[in-house]
């Protein structure tokens with residue numbers, strides 16, 4: 001007889017509204033224009049999603065100059081792009097659609113607003129992440145990237161200078177709070193975003209993991225290595241009590257026997273990972289254990305983002 005295993009499934013988990021919309025935009029564009037449709041950068045950071053879209057007719061590129069059929073449409077990824085990218089697309093006379101998540105676009109508008117007010121902007125985020133590159137590229141004025149409290153201390157801005165800050169959408173809520181506290185202690189006048197920039201999906205997925213991590217000696221986060229929100233979930237599970245918090249980016253090679261003698265495990269899927277991958281991991285574990293699933297719902301989500309009018313008009 002198989003050993004008993006309690007499996008806590010974090011809820012909510014998996015696709016967020018921005019990811020759903022971005023994938024739908026690529027699929028609708030392929031339906032309308034036929035293959036191939038170019039996508040600038042991975043539409044969302046998930047290998048399974050990207051491979052499926054490749055099979056449907058998407059070609060993924062990093063820069064517009066890689067496009068060799070200029071009569072084909074191009075879609076910009078959910079992470080957002082610097083202002084120079086649509087400008088370049090116009091110059092090349094490309095038909096483009098922008099799948100930037102509306103919550104990332106909101107941050108772009110905040111940066112513009114602070115630019116008009118002539119405030120230097122501090123961006124809390126991770127260097128080289130496409131969302132950060134996109135947000136930095138919203139202004140030609142002063143914008144400073146900080147990744148930790150040390151970076152804040154080293155900013156070349158006088159203490160009495162009025163400053164503003166914005167954040168990447170997929171950060172750790174706890175780490176970001178510490179960095180914001182540091183900013184407030186280093187500067188006399190800090191203008192904050194109207195609403196917190198860390199998005200609802202990031203917040204809910206992290207809170208859901210926090211609620212159950214302490215029960216689970218193993219915690220599996222389904223997601224890709226280049227996905228910021230996946231990596232943060234791994235950290236959260238570890239910080240909130242799970243002994244072994246593991247990113248599962250290659251389900252084919254996932255060995256359920258690493259669970260060994262554990263009696264309770266947790267599973268979540270990042271905002272860019274589809275639910276089908278949760279089903280697949282459960283199927284693998286189910287072969288060796290008598291599993292008892294405990295669904296834990298931190299928050300019900302019913303947020304949807306409409307596809308942009310420019311694409312709606314043509315489909």
Ligand code: SF4
Nearest residue numbers: 016018101103169199
């Ligand atoms: S994680 Fe948040 S900001 Fe990123 S695509 Fe999803 S909803 Fe948008």
